Amino acid sequence: MNTRFARRMSAVRPSTIREILKVTEQADIISFAGGLPAPELFPVEEISTACERVLRTGGPGALQYGPSEGFAPLRECFAAESRKRGIDCTAEDILITTGSQQPLDLVSKIFLDAGDCVLTESPTYMAALQAFQTYEVHFVTVPTDAEGLIPEALPELIERERPKFLYTIPSFQNPTGMTLTAERRCKLYEIAARYGLIVLEDDPYGALRYAGKPIAPIKSLDTEGLVIYLSTVSKTIAPGLRLGWVVASEEIRRKLTIVKQAADLHTSSLDQRIAHRYLTDFDSEAHVERIRRSYGERFSIMDAALRETMPPGFTWTHPEGGMFLWVTCPEGVDTCELMMEALKRKVLFVPGRDFFPDASGQRFMRLNFSNATPEQIREGVGRLAEVCHAAVAPLAVIASL
Numbered sequence: 411m412n413t414r415f416a417r418r419m420s421a422v423r424p425s426t427i428r429e430i431l432k433v434t435e436q437a438d439i440i441s442f443a444g445g446l447p448a449p450e451l452f453p454v455e456e457i458s459t460a461c462e463r464v465l466r467t468g469g470p471g472a473l474q475y476g477p478s479e480g481f482a483p484l485r486e487c488f489a490a491e492s493r494k495r496g497i498d499c500t501a502e503d504i505l506i507t508t509g510s511q512q513p514l515d516l517v518s519k520i521f522l523d524a525g526d527c528v529l530t531e532s533p534t535y536m537a538a539l540q541a542f543q544t545y546e547v548h549f550v551t552v553p554t555d556a557e558g559l560i561p562e563a564l565p566e567l568i569e570r571e572r573p574k575f576l577y578t579i580p581s582f583q584n585p586t587g588m589t590l591t592a593e594r595r596c597k598l599y600e601i602a603a604r605y606g607l608i609v610l611e612d613d614p615y616g617a618l619r620y621a622g623k624p625i626a627p628i629k630s631l632d633t634e635g636l637v638i639y640l641s642t643v644s645k646t647i648a649p650g651l652r653l654g655w656v657v658a659s660e661e662i663r664r665k666l667t668i669v670k671q672a673a674d675l676h677t678s679s680l681d682q683r684i685a686h687r688y689l690t691d692f693d694s695e696a697h698v699e700r701i702r703r704s705y706g707e708r709f710s711i712m713d714a715a716l717r718e719t720m721p722p723g724f725t726w727t728h729p730e731g732g733m734f735l736w737v738t739c740p741e742g743v744d745t746c747e748l749m750m751e752a753l754k755r756k757v758l759f760v761p762g763r764d765f766f767p768d769a770s771g772q773r774f775m776r777l778n779f780s781n782a783t784p785e786q787i788r789e790g791v792g793r794l795a796e797v798c799h800a801a802v803a804p805l806a807v808i809a810s811l
């Protein structure tokens with residue numbers, strides 16, 4: 411049958427991660443592939459109590475339709491959390507969304523026409539690329555170095571490409587774990603303000619800092635209403651709640667609310683109330699502190715295991731928070747091929763290719779350290795190192811010829 415899908419679907423790339431995740435269900439596989447939080451840290455008891463309290467004290471409201479902007483008391487909680495991070499806002503400035511993935515689509519819907527340009531980091535979060543690609547845009551990547559995006563490169567790109575917005579993940583970036591310095595955030599905002607460039611700041615990991623000093627979001631500098639700030643409870647409470655939020659100017663928020671109405675009317679009333687009860691009745695800050703500590707330990711264990719076992723020529727990032735590190739392999743290594751070998755040794759990672767708008771990035775891999783126990787990390791890195799040793803052995807022979 412000749413099924414006539416929309417033209418836009420031809421631009422959308424399938425994700426290797428989703429394919430990989432299908433095999434991670436096998437019990438003896440050690441996976442550094444998914445972007446999953448540690449399930450043993452989910453506040454299951456507290457959520458269970460919150461859920462019961464919500465239904466007992468306000469059941470019908472929790473099961474009823476609600477406003478598209480979100481449940482007012484939860485908007486207040488998210489405004490308070492945003493203020494704690496340095497963003498000057500009130501509950502009025504918040505739009506509650508279904509995860510922070512949903513606003514990637516909603517923002518695309520209100521800004522992007524076919525043929526438009528979006529500026530991104532390279533590599534960047536692949537599901538954001540998928541969200542933007544659906545709107546038939548083209549990507550132009552902003553040069554980066556060890557400190558992330560280079561703001562000085564922006565003026566020329568803005569003048570030449572006239573992008574609709576810049577998409578950036580400034581804190582503990584997915585996939586590299588890198589963080590944009592405070593100086594670069596200021597410089598970036600200064601340039602955005604000069605050119606009226608919209609900045610889509612995606613911040614799912616900023617609260618997960620386990621080392622170094624906090625750096626305020628770019629949104630904290632925003633006096634012109636140019637920055638659209640996204641965050642989520644997925645990494646600090648649980649992703650199954652599917653709750654995120656946007657802080658944006660009134661003009662942008664109104665448009666986002668209209669397209670959200672068309673997409674899903676509103677985010678689950680029940681989930682919003684459960685999260686609100688959890689955040690007001692329990693010590694959520696102490697919970698996030700436990701997550702930070704645990705992820706910091708897991709990073710250190712992975713870093714030490716990599717140092718002990720990987721062949722020379724492999725380097726990796728040392729993030730101060732978040733859930734990922736990024737490995738650079740020697741020239742000539744193809745991590746898609748490496749992954750097939752790793753699969754035989756029952757260890758998984760994500761090859762770099764999917765994170766690059768132009769599908770380059772053959773010699774990179776992303777390792778997640780939040781979803782494996784310390785024992786699994788040591789064992790899995792050992793297996794991965796064996797695969798890497800085997801991959802570089804022929805390259806060393808070639809080099810010696």
Ligand SMILES: Cc1ncc(COP(=O)(O)O)c(C=O)c1O
Binds near residue numbers: 445511579612649
């Ligand atoms: C950079 C980035 N943005 C957005 C999301 C979406 O998260 P959620 O929809 O669960 O809030 C993720 C999830 O891993 C992510 O890594």
